[in-house]
Amino acid sequence: MYVYQYMDSSDVIVFRYDNTGHHKKLNLSTHPHHKHEGSDDNVVPSAAKDLANILKEKVEIHEYALRGSNKRCRKS
Numbered sequence: 601m602y603v604y605q606y607m608d609s610s611d612v613i614v615f616r617y618d619n620t621g622h623h624k625k626l627n628l629s630t631h632p633h634h635k636h637e638g639s640d641d642n643v644v645p646s647a648a649k650d651l652a653n654i655l656k657e658k659v660e661i662h663e664y665a666l667r668g669s670n671k672r673c674r675k676s
Contacts, residue, residue, distance in 0.1 A: 604654040606661070613639055614661060617649050 605616040616636040628634050628645045635646035649657075 602648075604649065604651065606654075606658050615657070616640075617646060617654060619648065 601619060603616065603618040603620070606614045608614055613636060615638070618634065618636075619632045621632045623634055623643050624631060626634075626643060628643070630645040630647055633646055633648045635644050636642060637644055
């Protein structure tokens with residue numbers, strides 16, 4: 601079993617990958633592997649990921665957020 605979770609500074613889930621069997625009723629094509637996007641309730645199919653890919657996704661999200669905040673700062 602695995603769980604990889606990324607939360608923001610307000611403890612809001614950004615994403616979580618896991619392979620626990622609690623979402624069998626959703627009939628996901630990748631069951632038991634799945635991803636929670638933005639909340640515990642938003643569950644989507646996802647292949648198993650390794651830690652290197654999880655960290656890469658986290659960095660990409662963080663960099664995207666930084667680019668967005670830099671654009672807002674420049675407009676002021």
